Amino acid sequence: MNLTVALFGIAREIVGQSSLTLTAPAGQSAAGLLADLRTQYPALAGLRSLAVAVNNEYAAADVALHERDEIALIPPVSGG
Amino acid sequence: MLIDLVDHAIDVAAVLQAAESDEAGAVNAFIGTVRNRSDGRRVVRLHYEAYPPMAVHQLRRVAELAQEKWPMLRQVAVVHRHGTLEIGDVAVVVAVSTPHRADSFAACQYIIDTLKEVVPIWKKEEYEDGTVWVAAHP
Numbered sequence: 001m002n003l004t005v006a007l008f009g010i011a012r013e014i015v016g017q018s019s020l021t022l023t024a025p026a027g028q029s030a031a032g033l034l035a036d037l038r039t040q041y042p043a044l045a046g047l048r049s050l051a052v053a054v055n056n057e058y059a060a061a062d063v064a065l066h067e068r069d070e071i072a073l074i075p076p077v078s079g080g
Numbered sequence: 081m082l083i084d085l086v087d088h089a090i091d092v093a094a095v096l097q098a099a100e101s102d103e104a105g106a107v108n109a110f111i112g113t114v115r116n117r118s119d120g121r122r123v124v125r126l127h128y129e130a131y132p133p134m135a136v137h138q139l140r141r142v143a144e145l146a147q148e149k150w151p152m153l154r155q156v157a158v159v160h161r162h163g164t165l166e167i168g169d170v171a172v173v174v175a176v177s178t179p180h181r182a183d184s185f186a187a188c189q190y191i192i193d194t195l196k197e198v199v200p201i202w203k204k205e206e207y208e209d210g211t212v213w214v215a216a217h218p
Binding site for chain 1: 112128129130131133134135137138160171172192195196197198199200201202203204213214215216217218
Protein backbone atom coordinates (compact mmCIF):
# COMPACT_ATOMS: atom_id res chain seq x y z
CA MET A 1 0.00 0.00 0.00
CA ASN A 2 1.03 3.62 -0.44
CA LEU A 3 1.27 5.90 2.56
CA THR A 4 1.58 9.67 2.48
CA VAL A 5 3.45 11.15 5.43
CA ALA A 6 3.35 14.86 6.23
CA LEU A 7 6.58 16.30 7.61
CA PHE A 8 7.13 19.30 9.86
CA GLY A 9 9.92 21.28 11.48
CA ILE A 10 13.28 19.59 11.67
CA ALA A 11 11.87 16.34 10.21
CA ARG A 12 10.84 18.29 7.10
CA GLU A 13 14.33 19.78 6.85
CA ILE A 14 16.07 16.41 7.32
CA VAL A 15 13.99 14.74 4.60
CA GLY A 16 14.12 17.82 2.39
CA GLN A 17 10.42 17.92 1.52
CA SER A 18 7.12 18.56 3.29
CA SER A 19 5.56 15.20 2.48
CA LEU A 20 6.67 11.73 1.48
CA THR A 21 4.81 9.01 -0.36
CA LEU A 22 6.17 5.56 0.33
CA THR A 23 5.26 1.96 -0.26
CA ALA A 24 4.67 -0.10 2.87
CA PRO A 25 3.50 -3.65 3.53
CA ALA A 26 -0.20 -4.07 4.36
CA GLY A 27 -0.70 -3.72 8.08
CA GLN A 28 2.45 -1.62 8.55
CA SER A 29 2.56 -0.31 12.11
CA ALA A 30 3.51 3.15 13.32
CA ALA A 31 6.69 1.67 14.81
CA GLY A 32 7.47 -0.07 11.52
CA LEU A 33 7.09 3.18 9.63
CA LEU A 34 9.43 4.96 12.06
CA ALA A 35 12.02 2.19 11.74
CA ASP A 36 11.92 2.38 7.93
CA LEU A 37 12.23 6.17 7.93
CA ARG A 38 15.12 6.13 10.42
CA THR A 39 16.94 3.68 8.16
CA GLN A 40 16.34 5.83 5.12
CA TYR A 41 17.09 9.14 6.88
CA PRO A 42 19.55 8.37 9.71
CA ALA A 43 19.46 11.96 11.03
CA LEU A 44 15.89 11.28 12.20
CA ALA A 45 17.35 8.82 14.74
CA GLY A 46 19.29 11.67 16.36
CA LEU A 47 16.17 13.55 17.42
CA ARG A 48 15.11 13.69 21.07
CA SER A 49 11.82 12.05 20.10
CA LEU A 50 9.84 11.21 17.00
CA ALA A 51 6.15 10.32 17.04
CA VAL A 52 3.65 9.26 14.41
CA ALA A 53 0.29 11.01 14.26
CA VAL A 54 -2.70 9.36 12.59
CA ASN A 55 -5.77 11.47 11.87
CA ASN A 56 -4.67 14.20 14.33
CA GLU A 57 -3.99 11.81 17.23
CA TYR A 58 -0.67 10.47 18.51
CA ALA A 59 -0.45 6.82 17.45
CA ALA A 60 0.75 4.01 19.72
CA ALA A 61 3.63 1.92 18.34
CA ASP A 62 1.40 -1.00 17.34
CA VAL A 63 -1.29 1.00 15.53
CA ALA A 64 -1.79 -0.29 11.98
CA LEU A 65 -1.64 2.33 9.24
CA HIS A 66 -4.03 2.52 6.30
CA GLU A 67 -3.80 4.18 2.90
CA ARG A 68 -6.46 6.77 3.64
CA ASP A 69 -5.05 7.78 7.02
CA GLU A 70 -3.68 11.27 7.43
CA ILE A 71 -0.22 10.41 8.70
CA ALA A 72 2.39 12.85 10.02
CA LEU A 73 5.79 12.65 11.63
CA ILE A 74 5.97 14.69 14.84
CA PRO A 75 9.48 15.69 15.90
CA PRO A 76 9.96 17.18 19.41
CA VAL A 77 7.32 19.90 19.80
CA SER A 78 8.32 23.32 21.12
CA GLY A 79 5.26 25.54 21.08
CA GLY A 80 4.33 28.08 23.70
CA MET B 81 -14.42 27.74 24.85
CA LEU B 82 -12.20 29.69 22.49
CA ILE B 83 -9.50 27.67 20.70
CA ASP B 84 -7.60 29.14 17.78
CA LEU B 85 -4.38 29.04 15.79
CA VAL B 86 -3.70 32.30 13.97
CA ASP B 87 -1.07 33.61 11.57
CA HIS B 88 -1.39 37.23 12.66
CA ALA B 89 -1.07 39.23 15.88
CA ILE B 90 -3.15 37.82 18.74
CA ASP B 91 -5.84 40.18 20.06
CA VAL B 92 -4.97 39.68 23.75
CA ALA B 93 -7.95 41.70 25.00
CA ALA B 94 -10.32 39.53 22.98
CA VAL B 95 -8.86 36.35 24.48
CA LEU B 96 -9.23 37.76 28.00
CA GLN B 97 -12.78 38.78 27.22
CA ALA B 98 -13.57 35.26 25.98
CA ALA B 99 -12.52 33.95 29.41
CA GLU B 100 -14.88 36.21 31.34
CA SER B 101 -17.85 34.74 33.18
CA ASP B 102 -20.38 36.22 35.59
CA GLU B 103 -19.90 33.10 37.73
CA ALA B 104 -16.14 33.64 38.05
CA GLY B 105 -14.28 35.67 40.63
CA ALA B 106 -10.96 35.08 38.88
CA VAL B 107 -9.66 35.37 35.34
CA ASN B 108 -6.10 34.09 35.06
CA ALA B 109 -4.00 34.55 31.96
CA PHE B 110 -0.62 33.44 30.67
CA ILE B 111 0.89 35.46 27.84
CA GLY B 112 3.91 33.90 26.15
CA THR B 113 6.16 36.41 24.40
CA VAL B 114 9.30 36.24 22.25
CA ARG B 115 12.46 36.71 24.32
CA ASN B 116 15.66 38.23 22.97
CA ARG B 117 18.04 35.65 24.45
CA SER B 118 18.22 31.86 24.57
CA ASP B 119 21.04 29.94 26.28
CA GLY B 120 23.15 33.07 26.18
CA ARG B 121 22.69 33.67 22.44
CA ARG B 122 21.02 36.75 21.10
CA VAL B 123 17.76 35.82 19.36
CA VAL B 124 16.82 37.94 16.37
CA ARG B 125 13.35 36.47 15.76
CA LEU B 126 11.41 33.21 15.98
CA HIS B 127 9.76 31.12 13.32
CA TYR B 128 6.82 29.01 14.48
CA GLU B 129 5.65 26.16 12.29
CA ALA B 130 2.40 24.34 13.02
CA TYR B 131 0.50 21.30 11.81
CA PRO B 132 -2.75 23.25 11.86
CA PRO B 133 -5.54 20.64 11.99
CA MET B 134 -3.75 18.54 14.61
CA ALA B 135 -2.59 21.60 16.57
CA VAL B 136 -6.17 22.88 16.88
CA HIS B 137 -7.42 19.39 17.77
CA GLN B 138 -4.74 18.95 20.46
CA LEU B 139 -5.28 22.47 21.84
CA ARG B 140 -8.94 21.59 22.27
CA ARG B 141 -7.98 18.27 23.87
CA VAL B 142 -5.74 20.05 26.40
CA ALA B 143 -8.54 22.48 27.27
CA GLU B 144 -10.97 19.56 27.73
CA LEU B 145 -8.50 17.74 29.99
CA ALA B 146 -8.26 20.90 32.11
CA GLN B 147 -12.06 21.00 32.35
CA GLU B 148 -12.06 17.41 33.60
CA LYS B 149 -9.39 18.15 36.21
CA TRP B 150 -10.97 21.45 37.30
CA PRO B 151 -14.74 21.02 36.90
CA MET B 152 -15.21 24.51 38.32
CA LEU B 153 -13.62 26.05 35.21
CA ARG B 154 -16.09 28.49 33.72
CA GLN B 155 -14.32 29.55 30.52
CA VAL B 156 -11.16 28.48 28.73
CA ALA B 157 -9.52 30.44 25.92
CA VAL B 158 -6.30 29.40 24.17
CA VAL B 159 -4.89 31.11 21.10
CA HIS B 160 -1.50 30.31 19.59
CA ARG B 161 0.21 32.19 16.78
CA HIS B 162 2.42 30.75 14.06
CA GLY B 163 4.62 32.27 11.39
CA THR B 164 7.51 34.68 11.93
CA LEU B 165 7.49 36.59 15.22
CA GLU B 166 9.71 39.45 16.33
CA ILE B 167 11.09 40.12 19.81
CA GLY B 168 8.24 41.09 22.15
CA ASP B 169 5.50 39.60 19.98
CA VAL B 170 2.85 37.51 21.72
CA ALA B 171 3.11 33.84 20.70
CA VAL B 172 0.40 32.33 22.89
CA VAL B 173 -2.35 33.42 25.27
CA VAL B 174 -4.08 31.10 27.74
CA ALA B 175 -6.93 32.54 29.81
CA VAL B 176 -9.25 30.73 32.20
CA SER B 177 -11.91 31.73 34.69
CA THR B 178 -12.98 30.04 37.91
CA PRO B 179 -15.03 31.05 40.95
CA HIS B 180 -11.89 31.36 43.12
CA ARG B 181 -8.31 32.31 42.24
CA ALA B 182 -6.31 29.25 43.34
CA ASP B 183 -8.00 27.01 40.76
CA SER B 184 -7.47 29.58 38.03
CA PHE B 185 -3.69 29.69 38.62
CA ALA B 186 -3.45 25.88 38.65
CA ALA B 187 -5.59 25.34 35.56
CA CYS B 188 -3.80 28.04 33.57
CA GLN B 189 -0.40 26.55 34.40
CA TYR B 190 -1.60 23.05 33.54
CA ILE B 191 -2.82 24.21 30.13
CA ILE B 192 0.38 26.00 29.11
CA ASP B 193 2.61 23.20 30.46
CA THR B 194 0.62 20.49 28.67
CA LEU B 195 0.38 22.56 25.48
CA LYS B 196 4.18 22.69 25.36
CA GLU B 197 4.36 18.89 25.60
CA VAL B 198 1.73 17.78 23.10
CA VAL B 199 0.62 20.44 20.63
CA PRO B 200 2.36 20.05 17.26
CA ILE B 201 3.94 23.47 16.97
CA TRP B 202 7.68 23.94 16.41
CA LYS B 203 9.84 26.91 17.20
CA LYS B 204 12.98 27.77 15.27
CA GLU B 205 15.22 30.38 16.85
CA GLU B 206 17.04 32.70 14.49
CA TYR B 207 20.35 34.15 15.73
CA GLU B 208 22.69 36.59 14.03
CA ASP B 209 24.74 33.60 12.79
CA GLY B 210 22.30 30.74 12.23
CA THR B 211 19.10 28.99 13.26
CA VAL B 212 18.19 26.12 15.59
CA TRP B 213 14.99 24.09 16.04
CA VAL B 214 14.33 24.36 19.78
CA ALA B 215 14.68 21.16 21.84
CA ALA B 216 14.98 18.95 18.76
CA HIS B 217 18.10 17.13 19.94
CA PRO B 218 18.99 15.54 23.30
